[in-house]
Amino acid sequence: MSYAFYIFAFIAVAAALGILFARRLFHAALLLLVCFLAVAGIYAISFAEWVAVTQILVYAGGVVVIIIFGIMLTARIPARPTAVSNNKWFAGTLLGLAAMGFLITLFVREAFGVGAVPLSEERFTMVNRFGIALMTDYLLPFEAAGLLLLITLVGAAVIAATQNKNSIS
Amino acid sequence: MIPIENYLILSALLFCIGLMIVVIKRNAIAILLGLELMLNAANINLVAFNLEYPERLDGQMFAVFVIIIAASEAAVGLAIILRAYRLFQTAVPDDISTLKES
Numbered sequence: 719m720s721y722a723f724y725i726f727a728f729i730a731v732a733a734a735l736g737i738l739f740a741r742r743l744f745h746a747a748l749l750l751l752v753c754f755l756a757v758a759g760i761y762a763i764s765f766a767e768w769v770a771v772t773q774i775l776v777y778a779g780g781v782v783v784i785i786i787f788g789i790m791l792t793a794r795i796p797a798r799p800t801a802v803s804n805n806k807w808f809a810g811t812l813l814g815l816a817a818m819g820f821l822i823t824l825f826v827r828e829a830f831g832v833g834a835v836p837l838s839e840e841r842f843t844m845v846n847r848f849g850i851a852l853m854t855d856y857l858l859p860f861e862a863a864g865l866l867l868l869i870t871l872v873g874a875a876v877i878a879a880t881q882n883k884n885s886i887s
Numbered sequence: 888m889i890p891i892e893n894y895l896i897l898s899a900l901l902f903c904i905g906l907m908i909v910v911i912k913r914n915a916i917a918i919l920l921g922l923e924l925m926l927n928a929a930n931i932n933l934v935a936f937n938l939e940y941p942e943r944l945d946g947q948m949f950a951v952f953v954i955i956i957a958a959s960e961a962a963v964g965l966a967i968i969l970r971a972y973r974l975f976q977t978a979v980p981d982d983i984s985t986l987k988e989s
Contacts, residue, residue: 723889727897734904734924743914750920753901757927760897761950764889765941766934769950773930776954781923781961788916788965792978851944859948863955870959878966880973 722763730756743789751782768848894935902928915968915978919961926957 733753740746754777761770852860901924908921930950937946968978975983 720889723893727893730897731900731904734901737917737920737924738904738908738911743916746917746920750923753924754927757901757931760894760931761934764894764934764938766937766947766950769930769934769947769954772951772954776958777923777927781958784961784965785916785919785923788919788968791969792916792972848944848947851948856948859952863952866959867955870962874962874966877963878969 723760726756726759726763729753730760744786747782747785747789750785751778754778754782765844768845891935891939894931894938898928898931898935900928901925901931913979913981915971915980916965918980919964919968922964923957923961926953926960929953 730753733749733756736749737746737753740749754773758770758773758778761767761773905921905924905928908924909918912918912921930953933946933950933953935946937943937950940946971983972978975985977983
């Protein structure tokens with residue numbers, strides 16, 4: 719447990735330093751993703767599973783993608799769109815079908831005799847408590863956060879919307 | 888059990904690196920990266936202090952709301968950067984000096 723903390727901490731700090739020294743903005747954004755994932759690992763071993771999942775969903779999944787969009791849209795010399803050409807149709811199709819057949823025969827033949835695993839009450843107690851607290855004691859902040867996100871959505875769309883170029887000048 | 892000082896030291900390191908990024912980098916999006924890093928550092932503190940009081944959830948709850956607000960901040964910040972880029976053809980805040988007496 720304690721080793722995991724130091725490993726994650728090292729990764730987070732190294733990635734943060736990498737952002738500082740990165741020459742390209744895109745690399746900095748990817749290093750930020752690494753840093754966010756390492757911090758999510760620290761949350762996960764600190765009995766904050768919900769925060770860890772939120773961190774991965776919102777930060778690693780949302781914020782980093784927005785930032786990468788921003789980097790692409792403000793690139794001084796826009797990169798040429800990467801052409802995606804296909805080849806090796808036969809090998810690719812054969813590989814895909816073979817893997818699918820293997821997996822399906824495996825799952826059909828092999829009896830996974832475990833049955834339905836009952837979810838133990840103990841394992842999810844922290845997330846349970848968190849969800850109940852979110853819907854009772856913290857209902858007002860929860861609703862306020864929803865309203866804030868709606869305002870953000872509308873506001874960001876209005877600010878970034880394309881208008882006449884000389885409307886503000 | 889990891890001593891809470893280690894969390895605080897990690898958080899301080901990340902915060903200071905974020906601060907350095909905000910001050911040193913010239914691109915607006917890089918500044919936004921630094922801001923997100925600083926918010927993350929604050930969140931580590933919140934989660935770490937919650938470890939001291941396992942029967943309460945205030946710290947983790949705060950951390951989740953900080954994450955939500957950081958996401959909104961990133962969205963609006965990017966929208967403003969895009970708008971400014973369209974107007975001034977630059978994403979470097981130092982170059983946008985229309986209000987400055989020159």
